[in-house]
Amino acid sequence: xxxxxxxxxxxxxxxxxxxxxxxxxxxxxxxxxxxxxxxxxxxxxxxxxxxxxxxxxxxxxxxxxxxxxxxxxxxxxxxxxxxxxxxxxxxxxxxxxxxxxxxxxxxxxxxxxxxxxxxxxxxxxxxxxxxxxxxxxxxxxxxxxxxxxxxxxxxxxxxxxxxxxxxxxxxxxxxxxxxxxxxxxxxxxxxxxxxxxxxxxxxxxxxxxxxxxxxxxxxxxxxxxxxxxxxxxxxxxxxxxxxxxxxxxxxxxxxxxxxxxxxxxxxxxxxxxxxxxxxxxxxxxxxxxxxxxxxxxxxxxxxxxxxxxxxxxxxxxxxxxxxxxxxxxxxxxxxxxxxxxxxxxxxxxxxxxxxxxxxxxxxxxxxxxxxxxxxxxxxxxxxxxxxxxxxxxxxxxxxxxxxxxxxxxxxxxxxxxxxxxxxxxxxxxxxxxxxxxxxxxxxxxxxxxxxxxxxxxxxxxxxxxxxxxxxxxxxxxxxxxxxxxxxxxxxxxxxxxxxxxxxxxxxxxxxxxxxxxxxxxxxxxxxxxxxxxxxxxxxxxxxxxxxxxxxxxxxxxxxxxxxxxxxxxxxxxxxxxxxxxxxxxxxxxxxxxxxxxxxxxxxxxxxxxxxxxxxxxxxxxxxxxxxxxxxxxxxxxxxxxxxxxxxxxxxxxxxxxxxxxxxxxxxxxxxxxxxxxxxxxxxxxxxxxxxxxxxxxxxxxxxxxxxxxxxxxxxxxxxxxxxxxxxxxxxxxxxxxxxxxxxxxxxxxxxxxxxxxxxxxxxxxxxxxxxxxxxxxxxxxxxxxxxxxxxxxxxxxxxxxxxxxxxxxxxxxxxxxxxxxxxxxxxxxxxxxxxxxxxxxxxxxxxxx
Numbered sequence: 001x002x003x004x005x006x007x008x009x010x011x012x013x014x015x016x017x018x019x020x021x022x023x024x025x026x027x028x029x030x031x032x033x034x035x036x037x038x039x040x041x042x043x044x045x046x047x048x049x050x051x052x053x054x055x056x057x058x059x060x061x062x063x064x065x066x067x068x069x070x071x072x073x074x075x076x077x078x079x080x081x082x083x084x085x086x087x088x089x090x091x092x093x094x095x096x097x098x099x100x101x102x103x104x105x106x107x108x109x110x111x112x113x114x115x116x117x118x119x120x121x122x123x124x125x126x127x128x129x130x131x132x133x134x135x136x137x138x139x140x141x142x143x144x145x146x147x148x149x150x151x152x153x154x155x156x157x158x159x160x161x162x163x164x165x166x167x168x169x170x171x172x173x174x175x176x177x178x179x180x181x182x183x184x185x186x187x188x189x190x191x192x193x194x195x196x197x198x199x200x201x202x203x204x205x206x207x208x209x210x211x212x213x214x215x216x217x218x219x220x221x222x223x224x225x226x227x228x229x230x231x232x233x234x235x236x237x238x239x240x241x242x243x244x245x246x247x248x249x250x251x252x253x254x255x256x257x258x259x260x261x262x263x264x265x266x267x268x269x270x271x272x273x274x275x276x277x278x279x280x281x282x283x284x285x286x287x288x289x290x291x292x293x294x295x296x297x298x299x300x301x302x303x304x305x306x307x308x309x310x311x312x313x314x315x316x317x318x319x320x321x322x323x324x325x326x327x328x329x330x331x332x333x334x335x336x337x338x339x340x341x342x343x344x345x346x347x348x349x350x351x352x353x354x355x356x357x358x359x360x361x362x363x364x365x366x367x368x369x370x371x372x373x374x375x376x377x378x379x380x381x382x383x384x385x386x387x388x389x390x391x392x393x394x395x396x397x398x399x400x401x402x403x404x405x406x407x408x409x410x411x412x413x414x415x416x417x418x419x420x421x422x423x424x425x426x427x428x429x430x431x432x433x434x435x436x437x438x439x440x441x442x443x444x445x446x447x448x449x450x451x452x453x454x455x456x457x458x459x460x461x462x463x464x465x466x467x468x469x470x471x472x473x474x475x476x477x478x479x480x481x482x483x484x485x486x487x488x489x490x491x492x493x494x495x496x497x498x499x500x501x502x503x504x505x506x507x508x509x510x511x512x513x514x515x516x517x518x519x520x521x522x523x524x525x526x527x528x529x530x531x532x533x534x535x536x537x538x539x540x541x542x543x544x545x546x547x548x549x550x551x552x553x554x555x556x557x558x559x560x561x562x563x564x565x566x567x568x569x570x571x572x573x574x575x576x577x578x579x580x581x582x583x584x585x586x587x588x589x590x591x592x593x594x595x596x597x598x599x600x601x602x603x604x605x606x607x608x609x610x611x612x613x614x615x616x617x618x619x620x621x622x623x624x625x626x627x628x629x630x631x632x633x634x635x636x637x638x639x640x641x642x643x644x645x646x647x648x649x650x651x652x653x654x655x656x657x658x659x660x661x662x663x664x665x666x667x668x669x670x671x672x673x674x675x676x677x678x679x680x681x682x683x684x685x686x687x688x689x690x691x692x693x694x695x696x697x698x699x700x701x702x703x704x705x706x707x708x709x710x711x712x713x714x715x716x717x718x719x720x721x722x723x724x725x726x727x728x729x730x731x732x733x734x735x736x737x738x739x740x741x742x743x744x745x746x747x748x749x750x751x752x753x754x755x756x757x758x759x760x761x762x763x764x765x766x767x768x769x770x771x772x773x774x775x776x777x778x779x780x781x782x783x784x785x786x787x788x789x790x791x792x793x794x795x796x797x798x799x800x801x802x803x804x805x806x807x808x809x810x811x812x813x814x815x816x817x818x819x820x821x822x823x824x825x826x827x828x829x830x831x832x833x834x835x836x837x838x839x840x841x842x843x844x845x846x847x848x849x
Contacts, residue, residue, distance in 0.1 A: 025122035033122050036112045044100040048353070051128070057353055058515050058523070065123035073523035074515055083117040097521045140359030140533045144598060145344070145588040148536075148562055151606040152599040164626040170600035171627045171648050180638050183650045186631040188213050189798035190849060194651075195224065195623050196797075197848045198576055200233035201240070201660040201715075202667045206793045225623055229616050232674070233715075235275030238615070240659055240717045241575055242270055244748065245341040247314030247333070249721040249741040250681050251702070252389060255319040257724065259681055259689075259702035262391055265499045266309030267717065268677035273307075280568055280613035281557035284342060287311070288553035291392070291503050292546070302394040308502035311337065312377060312389055315723060315742040321385040324519040331372045332517070335365065340744055342556050343534070344567040344588035351517040358589040359533040362513055367529035367539075370511030374528075374547035375502045383699045392501040400497075407495045415489040422482045429475040432468050439465050484686055491692040491700070492683060504547045536560045563588060565605035569618060571746055573604070576622050578652030579645075585746040596646045632849045653849045655750050658736035659716035661846055662765060666713055668794050668840070669772040673713045680720040682708055735759045760841040770837035778832060787832075795839040811835060 041062050049072075050063035060072030068078040071087065074097075079085040091099035092110045116122070140146060154169035158176050163169045175182060186194065192212050196204040204212070212224055228234055248267065252258040273283055285293060286307030295301035311334045320326040332351050339347035349355060350365035378387045396404065443461045512522035528548040529539040539555065542548040556564055567588060574580035581601045584592035595601045604618070611617045622628055632651040645652060656664065666672035682688050685706045692700050704720055704727040711719060712729055719730045723741055726734055735756050737749045760766055773794065781787040788808055792800035800808070812831050821827040839845060 029119050029122035037116050064125040064127045066127040078121050080120040083114045135359045146533050149605045150602045168626045174647050180649050183631055183633045183635050185629045193797040194848050199228040201237035201663055202233055203664050203797050235271040236717050238274040239270035244739045245744050247744050249723045251723045253316045253318045254723045257701040258699050262498050262500050263313050264679045265306045266313055269306045277616040284557040285553040289549040292550040298395045298397045305501045306499045309500050311502055312500040318387045328519045331369050334372045335368050340586050343563045357591045363526040364531050366511050366513050366526050370528040371548035371552055373511050374505055374508035376505045382695045384697050386699050389500045391498040394497040404495050418486050425475050425479050432472045436468050487692050488686040508547045530555050534563050559609045565608050569604040569608050578654045653847055655847050658733045658738050662716050662732050665769040669769040670776050671713045671772055675714045675718045770840050771833050774832035774836040796844050
């Protein structure tokens, strides 16, 4: 069957006989329709429910009487003389389905529709054969992205010595065709800084610079690349790229700062995945259906489960009281995430209607959604209307179990100690209270006498009472402080490892279409499946009792899928070259950008699959290419022909992301410390946690009031990602285009706004790092000229030029005159602090060129 119509009329449709002919109605009745009804149908309904509309919503046509009587997916819109039986009046009243969706019509207008139906729905419009929009799969597959990936041979080029790897021939051939030449190669200092930042998010050290510049062997570039790819920093850098596609945060949603205690496991999973170079097809399968995959070891089983956090860590409106809507909305975010991240397709709009531009239908959306609905992700908890993400206990090795049991034993001992201390304090407080009561009684008796002895006893008693009252207050304060600490320890006493993870529900099943995405307006049930236009065969049968996620994962990760390898290599290319071969990196549909080098894209996609879906091998080939080695210098002639550099005659300059700027600052100041991962939220500090009860009005919450001391110096990927209240340590994210964690994006914006310059000038992040760098230089390099050399190499990763040396000395002299500080040592430090700050705030530091 080559054509799949958008008119998905289902069994719910009525079989009413169309007996009333227009000729049976009076002129007055027809006039009523023409004046009161037709204009409103045209104005409010034809856009979605008439021939010629881009999308025929719900299979309903209202541009002729037969269409109204027949109805659409949910049944008859109009039953003549029985307004209550048709769906039109219910929709106009905004019962369940709300029409028109932009706002309810006035009651007087709804009354006119009721009057019209009571007349028998007079309507002179005859049914016609005007076409409605349909999907032609064969026509749809002509779009380049849906065609099978080919393996084009590298073309012949004019300068056979210029290419270093096959991809260079595709680039040079396009330049040859336009009569352009690539600019010269970047110098070694520039290339080393570029590749270090691109692969690890960190600049090279002076020692690494010296080693590379002095290495004149043919393998010098390969040696650098292999060192970078084998570092943990590579995993940290590229894991953060993927997190932009997940909606990752350490909080559940945007309401009440409810903490997502286990999110960090998915982040650490990504770092390990990139570091060990897990094949991308395996990576895909684990993130969609890892819990359903076989595992050879306990560690692999745990890793597979954690991988499904991809579908869990996005923004979830857990305070939504309408649980059906919560489920439908969360499923929608999962479908969107799958479509965008792996397939480069926009699927969110298909929740309500067939795609307006691409050959993707509502049944296909709900075919994927049915798999996710068969794997529930949230559950209601005993806190008002709140829900929470599902978590799964992770399997443990014997060694991990022993470690965990020791942690729990230590924690239990600490908890017991606090409780014992509280009992001791309460016992002492009770004794103090008893003695105070006795003194009160003695004082009363003593004051009844008039002797000097009685007066002395009252005075002695009062002094003792004052001492006891002071001790009572001290004990009360200590007991009050222990209470929240005990509550905190009791809440977090379990150390069982858990992850937010997918798992199949008890009753996996196909899902109905929701009319306009409304879970309270179900229509036909559709089989679970996927997008036909990108398929090469029938979707495999889903075993009984399974959700179908494993089959979906296999379909996406299949080498025959025309989208997955292209989207994957394009994402990698964009991170290294600034723009994708397809610039709309998240959308390969008909309204997206065309590839600038289609043969190159397919060449890379084919190579990617051939080398075992290895991202490291792909990246290695790209950064060792001649194309990557080009400088970012301008060329007047090339700019006239190709102002956007789509032909790659030079390297695009790129501003570093917020995380890379912060991490680079810490690296050059010598303050960066390593991390093995673990929770970003500091839940072990009572000050950060609120509402730590097992049942109540609101669930527990988190505010990052007290960070761990080391967090100031760890890489940004390990800092908590908040959905609302940002943390002081990472405010740079807000200034430099961090992806809102309620959204997903494969490519970040690069805005230029005045607040960025003010942040760089005044924020403690830059000022502290400049001071640390200057103090280090003053301590380690006593001679001023050598100190300048070291500063430029440390901060900008290249030697200082003669002109810059003169300017720097002039700046230091001006600062010497401007700073009124009698202590010469302190004055020297202040001068170098300012000079260091100027370099760290420069474009050359914040950009990679």
